[in-house]
Amino acid sequence: MNYLEHVGKYFLMLKQVFKKPQRARVFREALFKEIEELGHKSLGIIVFISFFIGGVIALQTALNITSPFIPKYLIGFATKRSVILEFAPTFCSIILAGKVGSYITSSIGTMRVTEQIDALEVMGINSLNYLVLPKIIATVFFYPFLIVLSMFLGIFGGWVAGITSGMFSHLDFIEGVQLDFNPFLVEYAIIKTLVFAFLIATVPSYHGYYVKGGSLEVGKASTQSVVWTIVIIVIANYLLTQMLLT
Known part of the structure; x- marks a missing residue:
């Protein structure tokens, strides 16, 4: 199967996914389960990585500012821009793609090879709607919260790095964070997060739903x-950046 056939099959899958759920109570239970599995259980890794990567960005920026003519508050400014524009929305999404994507594919793929999906179809249940739509809703609604939290923790990690290392003062860092704040950059990051969350939910679901064979x-x-x-x-990151920032 070539790439165009995969793309066509992917969009056909989405057409079935977005049909109205047949049983509201069952769908609601599945949604809460996916929020727990895909959202809440991803909180720890995002908190841990965001804090320390923010500190690394601040320290590396400080190490590269060697000229006495460059103000130290640019460390906070560069950390803020790096975290908001790229680290929080893109890097964290890539991490979640590895953690969440493998879980989604393996869980749906196991149901496919053990014929549980066939059993759902025999009972008259739209298996794609039942299995995939709760994952999409859980990621699209919960992941922006994770990314905003990542932004705060990344900047906070940079501030803590300055205090503990002594390479720059916390007052200079805070001044840089407050310098030239543009709310649109946060909106841009959230827009990217929504697109990435949709991809994280649907692409692994596609691979898991159409898997053939056994556990291998x-x-x-x-x-x-x-x-x-x-x-x-x-x-998608490149295309969105070109559309929204140029």
């Missing part, structure tokens, strides 16, 4: 889904 093929599909999700996120 499920493992291969999980690897492929993570790779393709990251590739598509990187391409």
Whole structure:
């Protein structure tokens, strides 16, 4: 199957996904379960990485400012821009693509190879709607919260790095963070996050739903889904940046 056939099959899958759920109570239970699995359980890794990467960005920026004519408050400014524009929305989404994407593909793929999806179809249940739509809603609504939290923690990590290392004062850092704040950059990051969240939910679901074979093929599909999700996120990041910032 070539790439165009995969793309066509992907959009046909989405057409089935967005049909009205047949059983509201069952759908609601599945949604809460996905929010727990895809959102709440991703909180720890985002908190940990955001804090320390923010500190690394601040320290590396400070190390590269060697001229006495360059004001120290630019460390805070550069950290803020780096975290908001790229680190929080893009880097964290790539991390979530690995963690969440493999989970989605393996869970749906296991249901496929053990014929549980066939059983749902026999009972008259739209399996794509039942399995994939709760994942899309959970990621699209919950991940912007994770990314905003990542922004705050990244900047806070840079501030803590300055205090503990002594390479720059916390007052200079705060001045840089407050300098030339543009609310649109946060909106831009949220827009990217929404697109990335949709991709994280749907691309692994596609690979898991259409897997064929046994457990070995499920493992291969999980690897492929993570790779393709990251590739598509990187391409989407470039296109969104060109459309929104140029």
